Amino acid sequence: MSxxxxxxxxxxxxxxxxxxxGLTAAGGAAVAAIGGGAALAAGTPDxxxxxxxxxxxxxxPGVDAAPYGVPSPFEAHxxxxxxxxxxxxxxSSINFTPLHExxxxxxxxxxxxxxxxxxxxxxxxAEHRLMINGLVDKPLVFTMQDLMRFPRENRVYFLECAANSxxxxxxxxxxxxxxTHGMLHNxxxxxxxxxxxxxxxxxxxxxxxxxAEGADASGMGRSIPIEKALDDCLVAxxxxxxxxxxxxxxxxxxxxxxxxxxxxxxxxxxIEVGDKPWQLRxxxxxxxxxxxxxxxxxFTWAMDVKSVITNPSPQAPITHGRxxxxxxxxxxxxHGKIKRVDVSxxxxxxxxxxxxDGPSLSRSLHRFYYExxxxxxxxxxxxxxxxxxxxxxxxxxxxxxxxxxxSIYHNNGIQTWYLKSNGEAENVEVS
Amino acid sequence: MSxxxxxxxxxxxxxxxxxxxGLTAAGGAAVAAIGGGAALAAGTPDxxxxxxxxxxxxxxPGVDAAPYGVPSPFEAHxxxxxxxxxxxxxxSSINFTPLHExxxxxxxxxxxxxxxxxxxxxxxxAEHRLMINGLVDKPLVFTMQDLMRFPRENRVYFLECAANSxxxxxxxxxxxxxxTHGMLHNxxxxxxxxxxxxxxxxxxxxxxxxxAEGADASGMGRSIPIEKALDDCLVAxxxxxxxxxxxxxxxxxxxxxxxxxxxxxxxxxxIEVGDKPWQLRxxxxxxxxxxxxxxxxxFTWAMDVKSVITNPSPQAPITHGRxxxxxxxxxxxxHGKIKRVDVSxxxxxxxxxxxxDGPSLSRSLHRFYYExxxxxxxxxxxxxxxxxxxxxxxxxxxxxxxxxxxSIYHNNGIQTWYLKSNGEAENVEVS
Numbered sequence: 061m062s063x064x065x066x067x068x069x070x071x072x073x074x075x076x077x078x079x080x081x082g083l084t085a086a087g088g089a090a091v092a093a094i095g096g097g098a099a100l101a102a103g104t105p106d107x108x109x110x111x112x113x114x115x116x117x118x119x120x121p122g123v124d125a126a127p128y129g130v131p132s133p134f135e136a137h138x139x140x141x142x143x144x145x146x147x148x149x150x151x152s153s154i155n156f157t158p159l160h161e162x163x164x165x166x167x168x169x170x171x172x173x174x175x176x177x178x179x180x181x182x183x184x185x186a187e188h189r190l191m192i193n194g195l196v197d198k199p200l201v202f203t204m205q206d207l208m209r210f211p212r213e214n215r216v217y218f219l220e221c222a223a224n225s226x227x228x229x230x231x232x233x234x235x236x237x238x239x240t241h242g243m244l245h246n247x248x249x250x251x252x253x254x255x256x257x258x259x260x261x262x263x264x265x266x267x268x269x270x271x272a273e274g275a276d277a278s279g280m281g282r283s284i285p286i287e288k289a290l291d292d293c294l295v296a297x298x299x300x301x302x303x304x305x306x307x308x309x310x311x312x313x314x315x316x317x318x319x320x321x322x323x324x325x326x327x328x329x330x331i332e333v334g335d336k337p338w339q340l341r342x343x344x345x346x347x348x349x350x351x352x353x354x355x356x357x358x359f360t361w362a363m364d365v366k367s368v369i370t371n372p373s374p375q376a377p378i379t380h381g382r383x384x385x386x387x388x389x390x391x392x393x394x395h396g397k398i399k400r401v402d403v404s405x406x407x408x409x410x411x412x413x414x415x416x417d418g419p420s421l422s423r424s425l426h427r428f429y430y431e432x433x434x435x436x437x438x439x440x441x442x443x444x445x446x447x448x449x450x451x452x453x454x455x456x457x458x459x460x461x462x463x464x465x466x467s468i469y470h471n472n473g474i475q476t477w478y479l480k481s482n483g484e485a486e487n488v489e490v491s
Numbered sequence: 492m493s494x495x496x497x498x499x500x501x502x503x504x505x506x507x508x509x510x511x512x513g514l515t516a517a518g519g520a521a522v523a524a525i526g527g528g529a530a531l532a533a534g535t536p537d538x539x540x541x542x543x544x545x546x547x548x549x550x551x552p553g554v555d556a557a558p559y560g561v562p563s564p565f566e567a568h569x570x571x572x573x574x575x576x577x578x579x580x581x582x583s584s585i586n587f588t589p590l591h592e593x594x595x596x597x598x599x600x601x602x603x604x605x606x607x608x609x610x611x612x613x614x615x616x617a618e619h620r621l622m623i624n625g626l627v628d629k630p631l632v633f634t635m636q637d638l639m640r641f642p643r644e645n646r647v648y649f650l651e652c653a654a655n656s657x658x659x660x661x662x663x664x665x666x667x668x669x670x671t672h673g674m675l676h677n678x679x680x681x682x683x684x685x686x687x688x689x690x691x692x693x694x695x696x697x698x699x700x701x702x703a704e705g706a707d708a709s710g711m712g713r714s715i716p717i718e719k720a721l722d723d724c725l726v727a728x729x730x731x732x733x734x735x736x737x738x739x740x741x742x743x744x745x746x747x748x749x750x751x752x753x754x755x756x757x758x759x760x761x762i763e764v765g766d767k768p769w770q771l772r773x774x775x776x777x778x779x780x781x782x783x784x785x786x787x788x789x790f791t792w793a794m795d796v797k798s799v800i801t802n803p804s805p806q807a808p809i810t811h812g813r814x815x816x817x818x819x820x821x822x823x824x825x826h827g828k829i830k831r832v833d834v835s836x837x838x839x840x841x842x843x844x845x846x847x848d849g850p851s852l853s854r855s856l857h858r859f860y861y862e863x864x865x866x867x868x869x870x871x872x873x874x875x876x877x878x879x880x881x882x883x884x885x886x887x888x889x890x891x892x893x894x895x896x897x898s899i900y901h902n903n904g905i906q907t908w909y910l911k912s913n914g915e916a917e918n919v920e921v922s
Contacts, residue, residue, distance in 0.1 A: 078687075084632040085629060109624070112620060112760050113706060114612075114707070115614045115706045116613060117708055120607075120611040123581050123738075124573055128601045129571070131734065131736060131737075132736070139558035149553065150555040152553075155558075163732060165645065166679045168732050170559045176553065178550045179547060179550035180553075183563075187544070189543060193540070201514065209814075211862065212860060214594070214858055215849070275546040277549055277550050298595060300599050302599045307554075329544070386639070386640060386642075386643070417645050418644070419850060429643060
């Protein structure tokens with residue numbers, strides 16, 4: 061694919077020139093039409109004020125209208141979406157977070173992507189139990205009430221499916237960051253350290269691995285080394301303040317910070333301590349990386365440093381025309397905090413530092429912004445994240461050189477959007 | 492009211508004794524019954540495993556079931572609630588955040604309390620305009636798209652209604668922290684600094700105050716000093732990542748960090764710059780503090796340091812009986828971060844430091860925990876917050892001594908729950 065380099069003009073907007081000429085001066089009929097007009101002499105009441113709408117001239121709905129609130133009808137397009145041809149059945153499938161509609165770092169619970177292997181388990185928390193067994197001094201069974209008597213902690217973590225961006229290994233496929241990068245969410249969890257529960261049971265010296273097992277019909281299970289289990293894993297029962305959502309493992313899930321989402325077992329019912337991995341389907345047939353020599357990388361748990369521009373993007377074109385323009389996106393790393401995000405508008409030839417805004421937390425999404433004066437030329441937009449360990453997000457070509465073309469999982473390559481003069485964006489590759 | 496002091500035993504749980512005797516050992520029929528039982532010899536498969544439920548033996552709902560997710564049916568009781576006798580009409584009324592059902596520091600959008608003065612305005616964002624006029628060089632009108640071209644920031648702020656806990660001035664009235672303290676939420680906002688927009692318009696030297704005006708039928712308006720307007724005020728369009736909810740001002744509201752919620756004008760349609768306050772209804776007849784001498788304190792904007800124990804509390808009794816017990820709650824200050832939270836179990840005679848967990852952010856809720864070994868005696872539970880400015884949350888008696896009994900607003904006094912031997916809690920006062 062061709063590339064038309066576009067030099068960054070290093071535009072720095074002055075304090076009062078963000079939208080010069082683009083805003084409407086107040087006064088008279090100006091309220092109804094955007095695009096210039098003389099400024100009024102200051103003074104009140106302003107003739108335009110009478111033209112500002114009262115949006116409900118009489119009283120609107122009261123506080124009894126929605127005991128549990130929902131979004132505005134004008135936001136009905138902001139939903140998780142699946143890709144029907146991607147899987148045979150919605151029961152064992154994926155939907156995607158609408159990243160291009162979000163800002164900040166928190167993903168609201170109703171928009172967190174879903175990945176199920178046999179549909180959503182419907183669990184009565186009063187009847188649910190979590191067992192710890194295997195190589196422990198005292199096997200234990202916890203009710204939900206038991207779990208809530210252990211010391212809790214609150215942490216914001218991203219969860220990314222190992223298959224996020226998986227379709228993109230073989231070139232630009234899906235036209236929108238919701239689909240290329242939307243197997244991703246970022247939530248504040250409340251829960252108990254798995255370490256605390258394991259210490260209550262007493263791990264025997266021979267215990268080197270744990271099995272985490274879900275209560276859904278797929279019997280989801282994964283092996284996790286004991287070092288990670290005793291480090292930062294969280295047995296979580298709240299997300300963003302309230303109870304876990306059913307599709308996120310209600311009433312209890314495992315959080316494995318920084319590691320692939322498949323290990324964050326939902327509807328968690330059992331932790332078994334053992335002396336070796338269990339070699340389950342999801343860590344042998346699936347969630348391994350087929351290399352060029354025909355062998356497979358296994359146990360590639362950590363999600364490496366990655367970023368994506370969410371706006372503009374194919375689902376979120378620029379509609380304001382040329383002039384002051386904000387590029388924004390998210391960056392994350394399974395190895396800690398994000399140290400820096402760079403943005404290129406010329407397909408990776410030149411890079412500028414983006415501004416990171418909002419809390420910078422380990423193994424959490426970071427929000428970045430890059431502002432420039434768009435002259436309307438076609439651009440190749442890219443972002444590149446660097447984490448606190450010094451890892452730099454690679455190009456897709458560098459990834460393919462290392463791993464070949466057979467991979468599905470762990471694509472953390474740089475994403476390119478081709479921004480056309482009309483403001484539309486397309487998923488492309490440059491090399 | 493009587494008080495039965497109860498000395499804190501300074502109980503510090505050892506690493507493996509949180510619930511000794513309270514947990515069920517795994518094995519046989521133990522899964523179905525809590526309350527002791529011999530530990531099994533470790534080993535797999537464990538006989539109890541077969542008794543752990545598959546919660547859907549066949550596949551459950553797929554990823555197409557709910558494009559915008561909702562809570563579990565088992566959480567149907569977790570809702571905002573109003574108090575029908577409190578106001579004449581739900582159109583100009585209040586509902587309350589269920590604080591006792593939440594943890595961490597984020598309030599999910601569907602549970603953020605509502606306060607309306609003429610119901611919810613229903614705004615089409617494509618038609619909505621925000622005007623800046625008055626003592627400015629160039630009056631301006633912004634579309635929503637215009638606003639999104641200015642530099643954004645992401646901040647977590649609490650919003651507390653000035654009337655929160657207002658019924659409690661005259662003694663313990665409402666039986667549950669949802670009702671005594673639930674005019675409170677804590678959200679990550681994305682928006683543009685009001686300062687940036689004011690600089691775009693150019694504030695004239697005579698401009699010392701702003702008027703913030705809403706587009707609802709009540710025409711909500713408040714005067715704000717220019718110093719605050721140019722400091723940290725935010726013109727916000729997202730909450731917890733997604734668009735503002737209709738009842739929170741969709742598509743745009745003002746955030747006035749640390750100051751009373753009534754000033755956070757929703758459905759924001761106009762900012763006027765003036766040389767003196769406007770003396771509107773909501774800052775003269777309402778939201779002032781009637782003092783013992785018959786005069787009223789005015790412009791008491793900042794919300795002072797405050798805290799409340801959310802669990803246990805009247806709506807959330809202790810059901811596990813005596814033994815290791817977690818007390819948790821939230822603390823906040825309009826003057827910055829919380830430095831320390833103390834907990835008393837004897838009505839304020841003795842105080843212990845609580846543990847603050849999760850992000851500590853300025854003008855945001857802080858989550859605290861205090862753990863102790865409850866012997867089943869009746870207790871008087873209190874929390875007391877201290878902020879980074881050194882302000883200490885006062886007793887209700889100290890507040891009344893300073894302000895008399897006629898106030899409605901700005902009650903930040905220490906709350907007492909009387910914990911009975913059966914685990915139930917009541918709203919009481921001690922002195």
